[in-house]
Amino acid sequence: MTKRNRVLIIDDDPDFVAAMKDLLEGAGYEAHTAFTGADGLRLATSLVPDLVLLDVVMTERTEGLTVLKQMRAVPALAHTPVVIVSSIYTEMPVFQVSPDAGWVPADLFLPKPVDPVRLLAEAARLISARKG
DSSP: OOOOOEEEEESSSSSHHHHHHHHHHHHOOEEEEEESSSHHHHHHHHOOSSSEEESSSSSSSTTTHHHHHHHHHHHGGEEEEEEEEETTHHHHOOOOGGGGGSOOOOOOOEEEEHHHHHHHHHHHHHHHHHOO
């Protein structure tokens, strides 16, 4: 039996989380969810997912960025691909950060609403690149 790739969705919007979980599971991924940054970090540490989808604005305005920094400090998660998925890009258009900027150690930034075709393509690409 082939092991399914694990994706962790960390977001405080239950509708978005349910939609992403359905999309990912329909595409053959094993999807796990957390609704707070603290729960997401705990789950990521125990689960060690193949990919993380992470919101920025949750309980606190920059909670996702804090969680990402904490994840990168955990050796088992230091190289796990992380996609920031946030509406911050539409709500605050001046907040355009590229992974190349260096100060936010994410692999990709996608705006909400998410294009499901692009999300699945990027998930496959990032997981494949990580596994070599």
